[in-house]
Amino acid sequence: MSYKTIEEINEKVRAGKAVVLTAEEMIDIVEEKGVKQAAKEVDVVTTGTFGPMCSSGAFINFGHSDPPIKMTKVWLNDVPAFAGLAAVDAYIGATELSESRGMEYGGAHVIEDLIAGKDIHLVAESYGTHCYPRKEISTYINKNNINQAFMFNPRNAYQNYNAATNSSNKIMxxxxxxxxxxxxxVTYSTSGQLSPLLNDPLYRTIGIGTRIFFGGAQGYVVWExxxxxxEQKRGENGVPMGPAGTLAxxxxxxxxxxxxxxxxxxxxYGVSIFIGVGIPIPIIDEDMAEKTAVRNKDIYxxxxxxxxSSGPRPVLKRVSYEELMSGSIELNGKTVPTAPLSSIKKAREIANVLKEWILKGEFLLTQPVASLPLTNTVNKLEIRNRTEGVQNEKD
Amino acid sequence: MKKIKVTMYFPANKIAIPLAYHLIKNYNLMVNILNADVSLNKVGTLVVDIEGEEKDIEAGLKYVRQIGAEYAVFNKSIIWKEESCVHCGTCTAVCPSGALKMDKSDWSLTFDKEKCLVCELCVKACPLRVMSVKNGDII
Structure with missing residues (x-):
């Protein structure tokens, strides 16, 4: 049964009366008071994650120079940015590598330097047109003298991920x-019981339009x-047992x-970027109270x-995050040390910052504009010959 | 009292000598074996902390040379730029001695310099580039 609407929760947030807990604090409350009572008392549970998320990048509009240029090739601190857009729009991808410094500097560093307010060397080329006569430009930009700069990350906040090991005789x-x-x-990457999509495993409250903590600012979920x-295999608690939902x-x-x-x-391997993401989960009913009380021992x-490297990679073992976080697991009769890749310390910090924002009334919750799909599978890229005609699944 | 960290290299035909025993018994040194890679017919390496009076350490190291082994005193150390660290824990995957560990109470990275072998694996493994090697002058 439903207890609260998002609007009712927001009224409490505005009045400074909302009860907000982090996902870890919620575990204790549910254990102490039970799901029913927790659902009545708690309004919002905050989550957090801070891990490497390769599929990230930013759109930038540089503004027009005089005379103007239709940039066809763009470099930021010697890192190529995608410029196949309008004249002075570009997309800098996090994993793009510097042409002079290789793996030691990439798009992620450009993004971090931009956020830090540093000057970035912009170089662009063009073929020149009647309306955009300039053919090359070399100048410096920073976040104060460009127009829009927004991060648009096609895949963040993975709902669960595999743990990794290497049975070969060579280091990988x-x-x-x-x-x-x-x-x-064995390495693993999760914030476990603090992770956004593990606390709303069936996407009941997180959807398109959801306002979130994103890199220290307020951002939004825009798409799956x-x-x-x-459709990843799920446990009885609805929590997927491998890589499942993702957010743009x-x-x-x-x-x-x-x-x-x-x-x-x-x-x-190359360059990636740690992104801090925190998502508030409105406790609209008992089901959400139960879901947000998920513990590391319930997540596999x-x-x-x-x-x-070819064909499906073999699964050596199914383990819970409680086991992984203990520091070692048993694998083929051997005790193998485990190591995290995602910062739980920062994830906690993010869940707490988001909690503070809500408690201060600076952050309001959102009703999703549309839901994330519950059906969809991931296609493989087949290497094949061209087939005649038009392939349309719906036909 | 002085404490140094030393890597000792044994030729294949010397690995049968109980070196640590002699250093402890005859030179009054505290020897803490941090890492040992000793197998038959191969050059053996032993990384140890040696603690004792300066003259005893000198005499002990002289003995190491006398029996035909070599040694190198650590003159490098690992510097952890803690203020830039995000405590992800990636470095703990490669640390062979457990010098780098996660503190389970708050999931902070902890670095125990005493246990560090200065193998430098963490320097390359750290995605944030907050681990570096510093050359010292303690020989």
Missing amino acids: YTYMGTLLPRCGN GTQHNP LIGDLKQMSTKYVRAAVYQQ TNVIDYSV
């Missing part, structure tokens, strides 16, 4: 960190993320903070062997 350098030979370690995979997020880069957006370099993932 991956986006899951350094994997030691002969299953010498790429590779959104809601948008927010004003100029309002963000380098405390919550940090460039990252993974040895021999698979330990995958990353040394298998």
Whole structure:
């Protein structure tokens, strides 16, 4: 049964009377008072995550020079940005590498430097047109002298992810960190019981239009993320047991903070970016109270062997995050050390900052404009020959 | 009292000598083995903390050379720029000695310099580039 509407919760937030807890605090309250009472008393549960999220980047409008240029190729601190848009619009992707410094500097660093207020070297080329006669430009920009700069991340806040190990005899350098030979370690990336989509596993309150904490600013969920995979196998609690839902997020880069957006370099893999995301979950009924009390021991993932590079990677074991966070797991009769890749300390900080925002009435909750899909599977990229005619699934 | 960190290299034919025993018994040194890679017919390496009077340490190291082993005193150390760290824990995946660990109470990274072997794996593994090597002058 439903107890509260979003509007009723927001009235309490405006009046400074809302009861707001972090997802970890909610576990204790539900344990102490039960689901029913917790659902009545608690209005909002805040979540947080701070992990590497490669599918991130920012749109920038540089403003027009005099005479103007229709930029066809753009570099920011020697990192190529996509310029196949209108004259002075570009998209800088987080994983793009510097043409001079390689893996040590990339799009993520450009984004972090922009947020920090640093000057960025902008170089652009063009073929020149009657309306845009300039053919090249070299200048400096920063967040105060450009027009819009908004982060638009096609895939963030993965709802669960595999844990990684390496059964081969050689060390592997991956986006899951350094994997030691002969299953010498296991790495995992989650904020577990604090993670946004693990606290709303069936996307009942998080949807398109949801206002969120995004890189230290207020941002929004704009779409399902790429590779959104809601049909992943789920436990009885609705929590998926492997990579499942994802979110596409948008927010004003100029309002963000380098405390919550940090460039990252993974040895021999490349550049990525740590993004801080926090999502408030309105406790509209008992079901949401129960869901937000999820604990690390109720969340499972698979330990995958990353040394298998072709075909499906074998699942070596199913483990709970409580086991992974203990510091070691048993694998093939051996005790193997585990290491996190996502900062739980920062995730907690984010859930607490969001809680403060709501308590102060600075952040209001949103009713999703549309729901995230509950059906969708992820296609594989098949290497094949062209077929005649038009392929339309609906026909 | 002085404490140094030393890597000792044994030729394959010397690994049978109980070196740590002699250093402790004859030179009055406290020897803490941090890492050992010793196998038959291979060059063995031993990373140890040695603590004792300066003259005893000198005499002990002289003995190491006398039996045909080599040693190198650590003159490097790992610097953790804690204020820039996000405490993700990626470095703990590669730290062989447990010098880098997560404090489970608040999920902060902790760095125990005493346990550090200066293997430098964390320097490359840290995605935030907050671990670096500092050359010292303590030989």
